[in-house]
Amino acid sequence: MIDDLYSARILSLAANLPYAGRLSAPEGTGEKIAKLCGSRAIVDVDLDENGHVVRFAQDVKACALGQAGAGVVGEAAIGSRLAEIEAARDAMLAMLKSGGEGPEGRFEGLRILKQVADYPARHASSMVAIEALLDAVRQALKHHTDTRTNIAGAA
Template structure:
């Protein structure tokens, strides 16, 4: 049964991580670690004037499932707002923990990980990249708010 979890699609996504690395001057950086397995994601973002992800880089050290989730995220995140990322994270969490259908719209590709719901020990590693991305975007937006308040 676990062989079904590591499908060719999952392994392909894991092996082809878009936007790997770090940004030289990010507006926001997020980091998440899955305590159970040690999977880690560090994400850097820069935003456009509407607060959408304009530039994105990710340094992900995770199992194939965490890498696959980061692969889908990397394919879809440019142009995304904080609300879209938050909705995708919430839908992903519901898909894994309570039988939800999964993300829709630009992040619908994360549904490829629906079978991970049957493996609770893998939930945290599957979420590290999207949670780090949301943290990075929120940090960038908070920095802009502080700058606007100081002006």
């Protein structure tokens, strides 16, 4: 049964991580660690003036499931906005915890991890990338707000 969990698609996503690395001087950085297994994702982002992710990088050290989730997140992050990422995270949690269908739209690829619902010990590792992206975007939005406030205050 666990062999079904590690499908060829999951292993392919895990092996081909898009946007691997770090950004120099990102506007936002998020880091999440799955305490049970130690899977870790660090995500860096820059946003445009409308809050869309325009630059993205991720440094992920995780099991195949965490890497696969990061693969999907890497494919979908550019162009995303906070509300989309929050909705994807919430739908992913519902998929893993209560039988939900999973994310829609640009993050629909995370549905590949639906079978992880049967393995509660793997839930946190599957979530590290999307949660790190969410934290990075929130931090970048705060950076944008702080920058606008500083500019307005200097005028």
